[in-house]
Amino acid sequence: MKLKKNIATSENGFIFNPSTGDSFSSNPIAAEILGLMKAGKTSPEIKQQLLENYEVEETQLERDWEDWTLQLKDANLLEQ
Amino acid sequence: MLNKATDKPLVIGVTALNAVDSPGPGVAVIRALRDGLGDNIRIIGLSYESLEPGVYLHNLVDKTYQIPYPSAGAEALVERLQYIHDKEDIDLIIPNFDAELYNFIKVSAQLRMIGIHTFLPTHEALEARDKINLAKFGKKHNMYVPQDKVIHKADDLKKAAEELDYPLVVKGKYYEAYVCQNLELAQKAFYQLSAKWGTPIIVQKLIKGTEINIAALGDGNGNCISIIPMRKLYITDKGKAWAGITIEDADLLDLARQFTKATNWRGGFELEIMRDASGKLYIMEVNPRFPAWIYLTAGAGQNQPAALVKMAMGETIEPFTEYQVGKMFIRYAWDHITDVNEFQQLSAFGEL
Numbered sequence: 001m002k003l004k005k006n007i008a009t010s011e012n013g014f015i016f017n018p019s020t021g022d023s024f025s026s027n028p029i030a031a032e033i034l035g036l037m038k039a040g041k042t043s044p045e046i047k048q049q050l051l052e053n054y055e056v057e058e059t060q061l062e063r064d065w066e067d068w069t070l071q072l073k074d075a076n077l078l079e080q
Numbered sequence: 081m082l083n084k085a086t087d088k089p090l091v092i093g094v095t096a097l098n099a100v101d102s103p104g105p106g107v108a109v110i111r112a113l114r115d116g117l118g119d120n121i122r123i124i125g126l127s128y129e130s131l132e133p134g135v136y137l138h139n140l141v142d143k144t145y146q147i148p149y150p151s152a153g154a155e156a157l158v159e160r161l162q163y164i165h166d167k168e169d170i171d172l173i174i175p176n177f178d179a180e181l182y183n184f185i186k187v188s189a190q191l192r193m194i195g196i197h198t199f200l201p202t203h204e205a206l207e208a209r210d211k212i213n214l215a216k217f218g219k220k221h222n223m224y225v226p227q228d229k230v231i232h233k234a235d236d237l238k239k240a241a242e243e244l245d246y247p248l249v250v251k252g253k254y255y256e257a258y259v260c261q262n263l264e265l266a267q268k269a270f271y272q273l274s275a276k277w278g279t280p281i282i283v284q285k286l287i288k289g290t291e292i293n294i295a296a297l298g299d300g301n302g303n304c305i306s307i308i309p310m311r312k313l314y315i316t317d318k319g320k321a322w323a324g325i326t327i328e329d330a331d332l333l334d335l336a337r338q339f340t341k342a343t344n345w346r347g348g349f350e351l352e353i354m355r356d357a358s359g360k361l362y363i364m365e366v367n368p369r370f371p372a373w374i375y376l377t378a379g380a381g382q383n384q385p386a387a388l389v390k391m392a393m394g395e396t397i398e399p400f401t402e403y404q405v406g407k408m409f410i411r412y413a414w415d416h417i418t419d420v421n422e423f424q425q426l427s428a429f430g431e432l
Contacts, residue, residue: 006328008406018328018405020290021311 001043001069002079009034017077024075029054033068089122091168092389093161093196096176096369097125097134097141101413102318105176107134108375109385110141115378116386124168130427136418143168146430154183158190165194172197172392174385176369179254181206199392201298201368205343209366211251211282221342223335224362226354228284234270238263240283249284252277259286287364289356293321295370295377296336297384299391300346306382306400307336310373313408321373321411326380328405335361348374348384373409380407 008016013031015024026034029050036046047061056064072078092113096104110123125144127135135144145164148156164170173196175184185206188198208217218225226249229240241248241263250269251257254277258269270281290311297306309332314323336351348370354362370385377384382400391397426432 016406021313021325021327 001037001072003034003037003072003077004079007038007077009038011035015075015077017075020076022075030068087120088169089120090117090172090389090393091122091124091170093124093126093164093168093170093173094141094176095126095128095147095174095180097127097132097144098129099133101316102320103372103411104132105370105372105374106132107137107140108372109174109176109370110134111375112378112383112385113389114140116383117389122168124164124170126164126173127426130423133416135426135432136416136422144426144432146426150177150180150183154186157183158187161187161191161196162194165196170196172199172389174198174370174388175200178368181368197392199300199347199388201300201343201346201349205345206368208343209349209368211253211365212280214363214366217342218363221338223338223342224360226285226287226362226364228282230280230282231270232279232281234267237266237270237283241266244283244285247286249286251282251284253280253282257284287354287356287362289354289362291315292327292332292353292355292361293324293371293373294332294336294351294353295348295374295384296340296345296351297348297387298340298343298345299397300344302341302344303399304337304340305387305391305397306377306384307333308377308380308382308384308403309333309336310376314410323408323410324373324376326376326403326405326407331359331361335363339363339366348388373411376407376409377403379409380404 006018008018013026013028015026033046047065050061051058094106094110096106098104099107113121122142123140125135125141126147127144128149134141147160175181184198185200185203188200191198207213212230215225215228227244231240247259247261249257250260250266250273252273256273260266260269273281292309292311294307294309296304299305309327309329310324311327312321312324316322339351350367350371351363352365354364356362374384380403382403387397422432
C-alpha cells in the first residue's frame with residue numbers, strides 16, 4: 001500500500017491531493033502513519049511500530065488498519 | 081519594450097466590469113494587467129451599464145466610457161470606439177463578454193487600421209465551440225462532449241429524452257441550464273429558456289462527476305501559451321466558482337493543448353470540464369474569453385492577461401512551463417462607496 005507520489009502532507013496532519021484539489025485533516029496518529037508511509041515504510045513495518053509505541057491489541061490494530069486503508073482508497077490517495 | 085518611444089503609457093480598453101455575483105472577468109483581467117505590466121499602463125473601462133462596479137474602482141480603472149450594446153451592431157461599435165480612441169489613443173482592447181465577441185472580431189481589422197490591437201479567435205473558431213456545435217466538434221476531434229440534441233420545439237423533447245434518458249440537462253442558447261428528471265420539468269425548462277434566450281434549446285445527457293475549469297491562452301498558431309486548471313471548491317447557486325484551487329493533472333493540460341491545436345485559438349478561453357467516475361474528461365462548455373477567476377493565473381505564476389497583451393503588441397512569448405499547484409482564490413463581496421455625482425456623470429454623459 002503506497003501513497004500517491006504527489007500527495008502533500010504536513011506535520012499537523014493536513015493532506016492535499018494536487019491532482020484533484022481535495023484536502024483532508026487528520027488526527028495526530030494518522031499524521032504519524034502518513035509520515036511513515038511517505039518515508040517508504042511498509043505496512044508491516046508501520047504496524048509493528050504502532051504496536052511498540054501504543055497500547056493496542058494486534059487484532060484491534062488489524063481492524064483499524066483495514067478501516068484506514070479503506071479511507072485512504074476512498075479519498076483517492078493510494079497508488080492504483 | 082511595450083511602450084512607444086514617447087513613454088506614453090500603454091492604453092488598454094477592457095470590457096465586462098460587472099463584478100457582481102455572476103461576475104464578468106473585466107476587473108480580474110485589470111488586476112492581472114496591473115500586476116504584470118507595471119505602472120506605465122492606463123486602463124480604459126468600456127461599460128454597457130451605469131452600475132457596473134468596476135467603473136467606480138478608480139484604483140483599477142482610470143477612465144470609463146459607455147459603449148453600445150452588441151445588438152446595436154458593429155458599425156455603432158466602431159463609431160463609438162473611434163470617438164474614444166480620438167481622446168485616449170488606445171493601444172489594445174480586451175473584450176471579455178461572449179455576446180460582444182462576434183462584433184469585436186468583425187471590426188478587428190478596422191480597429192487595427194486606426195492603431196488599436198486586439199487578440200481574438202476567428203469567427204470559425206468561435207462558432208466551432210458554440211454550445212450548438214460543441215458535440216459535433218468533439219466528435220470530429222476525438223474529445224469527449226456529452227451527447228446532445230439541438231431542438232426548436234417543445235414537442236421534440238420527448239424524442240430527445242428517449243435517446244438521452246433522464247436526468248437530462250436543458251440548456252439555453254446563451255446562458256442558463258436546468259437539470260430535469262421528467263418530461264414535465266423538461267417542458268417547463270424549455271419554455272422558460274426559449275422565452276428568455278430564444279431557440280434553439282440544447283438538451284444534453286447529464287454527466288455526473290467533479291467540475292474542473294481550465295483557463296488557457298492560445299497564440300493563434302495552434303500553440304497553447306499558458307494552461308491553469310482549477311477545481312471549484314465553493315459554487316454559488318448560479319453555478320459560479322466562489323473559491324477554487326489550482327490542481328496538477330497532465331490529462332487536463334493535454335486536453336487544453338488538443339483544443340488549442342484543433343481550433344488554432346487566438347486569445348484567452350476557458351474549458352468547463354466534468355471528470356466522471358471513470359476519469360473521462362468531458363468538455364461541458366468552452367467560453368471564448370478569460371474566465372472571471374483569471375486573476376488566479378497571475379497568482380499561480382502564469383499571468384495570462386499580461387501575456388495576451390504582450391502577444392497582441394507583437395512580442396513572441398514562449399509557452400509557460402510551470403505553475404504553482406495548490407494556489408487558491410476566495411472571492412469576496414464588499415460595499416464600495418461612491419457619490420451620486422459619479423453615477424450621474426456616467427449616466428448622463430457616458431463617460432467617467
